[in-house]
Amino acid sequence: MPDAISIVDSWIDAFEAGDLNRITDMLADNVTLETEMLRTAITGRNVLPGLMRDTLNAIESLRIDRQKIIASGRDVAVLARVRARFGKDLELYGESLQLAGKSLDILAALFVEVNAEGRISRITRVRDTFGIIEQLGIAPERIAAMKEKFERQRRAA
Amino acid sequence: MPDAKATMMNLLAAFEARDADRVMSLLSPDARIEAGITRVPPTDFDTLRHQISETLSCYDWIHYEPRMLIGENGSVAALLSVRARFDKDLVLFGARLPTAGQSVDYDVAFFAEVDEAGRITHFIRLL
Numbered sequence: 366m367p368d369a370i371s372i373v374d375s376w377i378d379a380f381e382a383g384d385l386n387r388i389t390d391m392l393a394d395n396v397t398l399e400t401e402m403l404r405t406a407i408t409g410r411n412v413l414p415g416l417m418r419d420t421l422n423a424i425e426s427l428r429i430d431r432q433k434i435i436a437s438g439r440d441v442a443v444l445a446r447v448r449a450r451f452g453k454d455l456e457l458y459g460e461s462l463q464l465a466g467k468s469l470d471i472l473a474a475l476f477v478e479v480n481a482e483g484r485i486s487r488i489t490r491v492r493d494t495f496g497i498i499e500q501l502g503i504a505p506e507r508i509a510a511m512k513e514k515f516e517r518q519r520r521a522a
Numbered sequence: 523m524p525d526a527k528a529t530m531m532n533l534l535a536a537f538e539a540r541d542a543d544r545v546m547s548l549l550s551p552d553a554r555i556e557a558g559i560t561r562v563p564p565t566d567f568d569t570l571r572h573q574i575s576e577t578l579s580c581y582d583w584i585h586y587e588p589r590m591l592i593g594e595n596g597s598v599a600a601l602l603s604v605r606a607r608f609d610k611d612l613v614l615f616g617a618r619l620p621t622a623g624q625s626v627d628y629d630v631a632f633f634a635e636v637d638e639a640g641r642i643t644h645f646i647r648l649l
Contacts, residue, residue: 399629401628401629401649433597433599433633435592435593435594435597435598435599435633436592436594437592437593437594440590440592441592442590442592442599442601442631442633444599444631444633444646444648472556472646472648473648474599474601474631474633474648476589476590476592476599476601476631489589489590489601489629491601491629491630491631491648491649492648493648493649494649
């Protein structure tokens, strides 16, 4: 039985380090990612680097404090306080977000399944959406526009 | 050893029944509630009972679909799909939101700590 808690803990460390190779190396080939923002699940390890690269590049510093880690078998839930500071603006699905110099301090939850080979096979993320809207000053209509563009791209892929 | 998963399932059933008294019976009198939308949760039991009762009375129905339920000792985490329909406007912090007749469908995460008596001492909601 793989140690699911240490695997998830190392994966979060990789995010803090902004290490995209390490983030993707720990994923199963057929990993699925679901988020609170999207109706469409993202499937496949090869898809994720393209989605995460620009966001990781825009972040100047990232701290993820694990407040609770609850595990049962190969399932792990993490409640974390996420503090990020953006060093650059971010272009996401045609929306230019003025994030340079802004900071974010929110709670986020991750629900993760680890497969028998010790790779992460399913991730579901739920974040404090109100906190993001309030702290980054992103209007809900812009979030809806990005969501729509993303869903359209995924359907076309 | 408390069965935190059973307490969480009872809490969801109480929300679905829109039964504020049943919800309150699952909370320890000194329970800490963090609901995400406000940084300052209610600190006294009566205020909390009033808020929960007012909120639940605005729903026509609520349904929780557990997608993951992870329990360990006195801790539990639940990933849930929520579908609900309002039959009244929701009043939050004095502001009336035009929710009457509206339906919602979203994901939510609940984390809870449960004491030896099976009551929730700390509850966090993220959406």
